[in-house]
Amino acid sequence: MMIGCSDTIMECKEAQKLVTKYIADDITEQELEQFMEHIQICKDCYDELEINYTIFSAFVQLDNNEDSSDDINAMLLEKLKASRKYIRRKKIFNHYRILIYIAAMIVLAMIILVQLGLWL
Ligand SMILES: [Zn+2]
DSSP: OOTTOTTSSSOHHHHHHHHHHHHTTOOOHHHHHHHHHHHHHOHHHHHHHHHHHHHHHHHHHHHHTOOTTSOHHHHHHHHHHHHHHHHHHHHHHHHHHHHHHHHHHHHHHHHHHHHHHHHO
């Protein structure tokens, strides 16, 4: 563990284990949220992500025979931006989930009432 990381939600050891999972998109929502929080405040783990992502991208590009002139850093930033957006949307959804649930129930009740009204 690095100095300055001990007060974070997730420990560096944990975060660094998630680096490869994050790159491979093999990460749970909860892990993703904690991971994103951690790398936002922990330079060491962000560097770890950057290095791993660079290596990963180089391999993918070798595999696909693609032009490696793509800016890997920009690609990583895009990926992080998408993750942040995803988490934000998820949070908003969780916040309104009960309201959505109630609305769905009302709609369902109305459908049932209409059906009953047609049959009775
Ligand atoms: Zn860290």
